[in-house]
Amino acid sequence: MAQAPSILILEDVDSTNAEARRRAEADQTGPLWIVARRQGEGRGRRGREWVSETGNLYATLLTTTHKAPAEAAQITFVAALAVADLICTFVPAPLITIKWPNDVMIEADKAAGILVESGAHETGGLWLAVGIGVNLAHAPSGAERPATAIGGHLKGEVRAAPTVAEAIEVLARHFAIWMDRWDTLGFEPIRDAWVARSRGLDQACTARLGHETVSGIADGVAADGSLRLKLADGSMRLISAGDVFFGADATGKAA
Known part of the structure; x- marks a missing residue:
């Protein structure tokens, strides 16, 4: 140690x-x-x-x-x-x-x-x-x-x-x-x-990334720790940083 x-x-x-x-x-x-x-x-x-x-x-x-x-x-x-x-x-x-x-x-x-x-x-x-x-x-x-x-x-x-x-x-x-x-x-x-110990990883999710806002369904955590976000067109987006809102708060209200 x-x-x-x-x-x-x-x-x-x-x-x-x-x-x-x-x-x-x-x-x-x-x-x-x-x-x-x-x-x-x-x-x-x-x-x-x-x-x-x-x-x-x-x-x-x-x-x-x-x-x-x-x-x-x-x-x-x-x-x-x-x-x-x-x-x-x-x-x-x-x-x-x-x-x-x-x-x-x-x-x-x-x-x-x-x-x-x-x-x-x-x-x-x-x-x-x-x-x-x-x-x-x-x-x-x-x-x-x-x-x-x-x-x-x-x-x-x-x-x-x-x-x-x-x-x-x-x-x-x-x-x-x-x-x-x-x-x-x-x-x-x-x-x-x-x-x-997490919550929200299979729910609706919105991520504010500074220059854009993307929404989809949270699909777990990637091997490097990024959040996997499945978009409406079926594509996968990896989110490494940003303000993220889950479930009922995915419209962008505080979560």
Whole structure:
């Protein structure tokens, strides 16, 4: 198994991904978990603001890899599985699903998001910043998509949502397990485990791709992690990135 990452908990930072980038550009290689109790400039996908209330988890794993960029991007599936395992520690497992590619949901509401950034490292290969935000105690109001928090769905034997320190220990442990599995066995077992926890992969689906919007029926996940989308003419489109809406939300409403 690879070296276990250290955990650094900061009181306040602009964003944990930004801090990871600074450290990578200063030749740090990790692995290191950077955690903030507060973020002033938290970001989600496509530059969206990530509301950062105190009491929730904001963490980034800084690490390096010599995988090709397309393969390295599969770490987002590793992260989604680790976050699902974190939430399962405190919330009944049947309530938890993953929405392509990496939103972790509790009863169809978003409980966590993941943002992976990367760049060339001075020592060779790529640095990766795997940013993870998990709503532990609070769900942001006014979010683009319906949100929830672990604290509202606790198992009967669990009395309170985890603290930041408790949550990062659980997340780091599960992330290491999935990371080791990916490194030793490849992407297929990661994809299979991800699919087992996903929803919407056989439903109507609309993908907003920036320059176009395409609709069809979701037809599973390709070998590289792309979403397979079967169009009305029977052709297959592979979606590697974009805003994706499933089922009743495939008209483009928030999902």
